[in-house]
Amino acid sequence: MSGKLKVFVTARLPAVAVNILRERFDVSMWDSENDIPKDILLEKSRGKDGLLCLLTNKIDKKVLDEAGKQLRVVSTMSVGLDHIDLNECKARGIKVGYTPDILTSATAELGVGLLLATSRRIVEGTNAAKNGSWGTWKPMWLCGPSLEGSTVGFFGLGRIGLAILQRLKPFGVKCFKYNTLNEKTKEFETEHGVTYATFNDLLATSDFLISCSSLTSATKNIFNKEAFDMMKSTSIFINIARGGVVMQDDLCQALIDGKIRAAGLDVTTPEPLPTDHPLFQLPNCVITPHIGSATDETRTAMAVLAARNLLAGLENAPMPSPYEL
Numbered sequence: 001m002s003g004k005l006k007v008f009v010t011a012r013l014p015a016v017a018v019n020i021l022r023e024r025f026d027v028s029m030w031d032s033e034n035d036i037p038k039d040i041l042l043e044k045s046r047g048k049d050g051l052l053c054l055l056t057n058k059i060d061k062k063v064l065d066e067a068g069k070q071l072r073v074v075s076t077m078s079v080g081l082d083h084i085d086l087n088e089c090k091a092r093g094i095k096v097g098y099t100p101d102i103l104t105s106a107t108a109e110l111g112v113g114l115l116l117a118t119s120r121r122i123v124e125g126t127n128a129a130k131n132g133s134w135g136t137w138k139p140m141w142l143c144g145p146s147l148e149g150s151t152v153g154f155f156g157l158g159r160i161g162l163a164i165l166q167r168l169k170p171f172g173v174k175c176f177k178y179n180t181l182n183e184k185t186k187e188f189e190t191e192h193g194v195t196y197a198t199f200n201d202l203l204a205t206s207d208f209l210i211s212c213s214s215l216t217s218a219t220k221n222i223f224n225k226e227a228f229d230m231m232k233s234t235s236i237f238i239n240i241a242r243g244g245v246v247m248q249d250d251l252c253q254a255l256i257d258g259k260i261r262a263a264g265l266d267v268t269t270p271e272p273l274p275t276d277h278p279l280f281q282l283p284n285c286v287i288t289p290h291i292g293s294a295t296d297e298t299r300t301a302m303a304v305l306a307a308r309n310l311l312a313g314l315e316n317a318p319m320p321s322p323y324e325l
């Protein structure tokens, strides 16, 4: 038996990340890219000093209980933390690490990609080209709204929202608005050329509405029938945050009824979305499988940062990226 601290890694990660841990700890890993079943997560967490998890692993009271009192660090390879019972971690003195910042650019790129894919109907167009419905060049076929001269609204304007805003400026957007829990300072607004809007105003005036907010009790299901009813029938809704901010049935109905024009979703409820889900039948809905941060560089950097957080946390050194509980 080694006297080393024990850690469990809940998915197969790049070797460069796992090796950071192997040098110091007794490491076991769920050596698969498929989601670890809950019963195995519970079993493998038992007796561990640290866990390195993904956003798909619910780190709830049950997991923390099963792990035991020696558990000192939970490090997640994500910026989102809604899968971790943070209150329980705080109560138990368990340190939490996460991976913000390094995924901002990649996620912003995907956000812009979804905006363009939905507004310029890229998926519809690709399918039409493939399936023979292309025909001749037609004056108004597969047209969509232009970003130029539009109003873009952000629900949540943290690192990722701001990175999208910066990337959209060269498109000639007329007006950027945002709604967040805490209004930003006037200096911030001036610096970034963005104005605060109430949630209702954001809904009513945005041509493109981008959800970049974290999932909390305040944001859960906030995009519901009432919200979609308030949006322009020409507007496009993008969600790169968490599926839980949307009442998905209401979104589906809004797209069918033409309450809004289109939606681009990188996140859904559940994930994966069953292939027979009605949203997949809608030509005005583009769905990607939660790939916001999926660039080679970003995912590797996230894995390495998660490993470094775990290493530092267990060695009582300052974590490179702690979440302050």
Ligand code: DGY
Pocket: 055, 077, 078, 079, 080, 081, 103, 241, 292, 293
């Ligand atoms: C996160 O990290 O929370 C994103 O949703 C995936 O990279």
